[in-house]
Amino acid sequence: MPLSHTAAAALGKLAQGKDPEAPLFPNYAKDRGADSCSAMLMKRLRSVITDKKLTMHSLRHRMKDKLRNTGCPEAISLAILGHSTNTVATNYGSGYALEVMREHLEKTWT
Numbered sequence: 225m226p227l228s229h230t231a232a233a234a235l236g237k238l239a240q241g242k243d244p245e246a247p248l249f250p251n252y253a254k255d256r257g258a259d260s261c262s263a264m265l266m267k268r269l270r271s272v273i274t275d276k277k278l279t280m281h282s283l284r285h286r287m288k289d290k291l292r293n294t295g296c297p298e299a300i301s302l303a304i305l306g307h308s309t310n311t312v313a314t315n316y317g318s319g320y321a322l323e324v325m326r327e328h329l330e331k332t333w334t
Contacts, residue, residue, distance in 0.1 A: 235248065291328060295331075296328040296331070297328075300325060303319055304328065304329065
């Protein structure tokens with residue numbers, strides 16, 4: 225996933241001096257770690273947003289709208305969001321380059 229330069233710099237600071245092959249967040253790199261991460265993120269979200277209709281998954285919907293509104297091609301949007309078109313052809317090659325996805329994401333960050 226391409227990151228903004230600010231996010232990449234922040235993660236780079238967290239990774240300094242650590243084994244580059246080791247998980248950056250080891251508490252979530254285990255069985256049911258994704259569930260624990262989701263619960264922690266929801267707890268943080270609820271500390272600032274009380275609308276029960278809004279969830280962490282709502283951010284994916286918002287990003288889809290933002291990508292759509294900047295004219296991002298559907299195939300690149302699917303790649304950024306981690307969705308599949310369920311066709312054999314989409315499994316060919318290694319996918320879009322990070323630079324291509326970043327170009328479209330940067331339009332949503334402004």
